[in-house]
Amino acid sequence: MQVSPGTRARAFMRKRGRGVQRWMAALAEQWRRGLRQPDTRPFLTERTVMTLGWIATAAPVTMYVSYVDQIRLNLSGEKGSMIQPLATVVNCSLWAAYGFLRHPKRDWPIVLANAPGIVLGALSLATAF
Incomplete structure (x- = not known):
């Protein structure tokens, strides 16, 4: 006899539901008080994120x-056409400004990834006339 996932979930909640509910309520209370922050990236280290940022910097430059x-x-x-270079200059300028003005720490991969787009997009726009 096959049991549906909903039936399994209801059976689980009947057996362990009160304990799970209490644990989740306690965790939510800790987050609300600022005693504990939700862990949104448990499998990513800071080094992995930085490496991904620099790889993502190289991709738009190419x-x-x-x-x-x-x-x-x-x-x-x-x-x-002048539309694509104009859109590139506006887009890259906005992203570079965001990365440069980010507080408290500037996001240099975003700035460096978009700087060539500003320069080359502006040159392409200027020569399109």
Whole structure:
């Protein structure tokens, strides 16, 4: 006979429900008082997060290198669209400002990842005219 997950959950709560409810209530009270912070990333270390941040910094920089070809085409007379470079400059400027103005610690991977987008997007936009 197959038992549905809902039936199993109800049986579990009947057997252990009061203890689980008390434990969750005590944990919520600790969080409310500030005695304990919820652990949202138990499997990630600070070093892993920093490494991921620097890898994520390199990824958009390689994307922005594609603007070099667009700039070359614009200078040779084959004008391209101005919408994509304009959107890139605005987007990268907002993200770089966010990373630079973040308090109490600046987020340098975000700033460095978006700086080439600002420069190359602005050059591509300037040569598109």
